[in-house]
Amino acid sequence: MELEVRHLRVLLAVADAGSVSKAAATLGLSQPSLSAQLRRIETSMGAPLFDRSAEGVAPTAVGRFVLAKARTVLAELDELRSWAGKAGTAAGVTKVQVGSVPGPIAARLALSLQRLYPGEIEVHSLAEQSSFAMLGLLGGRRMDVAVVEEFSGHDLPAVAGVRRAPLVPVEPVFVAVAETHPLAAETVIDLADLAKEPWIVDPLMDSGETAHLRRRCQEAGFEPLIRHHATETSAARGAVSSGLCVSLAQATAREGLGLVIRPLRGDPLVRRLDVAWSETGPVDEPLAREAAVDAYLGLVGANPSYAAWWAAHPEVHPKGKES
Structure with missing residues (x-):
């Protein structure tokens, strides 16, 4: 490291x-x-x-x-x-610090801000496993806007100087398996069918994802075999595509490179996404909301399975926006 x-x-x-x-x-x-x-x-x-x-x-x-x-x-x-900040201001360029949970939303949020910001900006992006850490960075003015995640029972704290608004109140968590896996041919996978599969998880994710996986597996009648850990997305994807293990996956993630992403029957695991911003930063509430929604809507078609889920659940769509 x-x-x-x-x-x-x-x-x-x-x-x-x-x-x-x-x-x-x-x-x-x-x-x-x-x-x-x-x-x-x-x-x-x-x-x-x-x-x-x-x-x-x-x-x-x-x-x-x-x-x-x-x-x-x-x-x-x-x-x-x-010194650099003052130089940038003098040149008419505003520096914006953007954060998000790891995944495709990170780059999309930066691109949306670049397009929507009423002026010239220099965007610095950070993908951070810990939503708790991002709220701390927002509160300390070391980050300006971020997309954070929350699982039920692992509520994020209120932080002085930071505001939050719902982006997607309910998003299902999918599962990733190798394209050579027998279950890859299924359009929907039952969680119970993964009872004998080894799992890979990110040990730095503190949003409660792994705890929810354990709970839902126990409710399905088995204890998940968590045998592998990886903090880098590329390492986890490589392990899954090789057939070594399976993993949870964001519904907006793209398939490919030997890996397929499938919904879990009945959506046993879901998460909530919020957009958060610093009250004293260069990104105000209307811009933070618009950029986050714009970024997210650009992702819903990345995975055909999620596109179908999204179309069937208009109640979770951002208000006033069409998919």
Whole structure:
């Protein structure tokens, strides 16, 4: 893993809070997600950066050195960004930070903003597994607009300075299998037919997707065989297309490269998509809503199975918009 600026901010948040749980609340992350990030950072650095105890965390000798360097780097970077921002404003260009859950909506949202914004903009996009983290970035003015996801029972928190509006109140979650899989010939797959299949999941997704998968499988009479983990979409697609495992899939994802995407009978898993924006950013409410809807409607035909589902469920369509 390559060390990134966001990792430095994570380290400082943990050091300043003196506790992983307190830092997670500050960053808008779940504690397991932050703990997993911290372990990966320490692995990348090659040494423990914090001593853990019942009272919290304290920097190790290596950690104190890294934290000192991190503060210097971030201070210099903030100064550089401030200068660049002023230069961009002087040239009549507005910088817009866009975020979304991983998937096809990421690029579409950036393109829609580029087309609809009343002026010249420079768009910076980030695909982030954690909707909690994106809300934290929006609240800290390090992101301007984002599409976030929410599963029932894993509600996103209210964040000061951030507003949200429904984009798609109900979107079914589909399943991806190799095109050589026996179930690839089916137009709809029963969840129970996947009882003996190994699954691959993203361990950084903290929206509740994996928890819902477990619950729905248990309701169908079996425990899912979660045997593989991947944080990169390309790695997960490769594993599925090779026949190694199956995975959940976004309904708007495209098929191809050895992989097919099918609906689950009865829509046992669904998610909600919201558009969120910073109250003090360059993207106001009307533009955030219009860009998000425009981006999403450009995706509903990507998967024929979802196009049929969408046509049969007008109640979930954005109000005032046609598909």
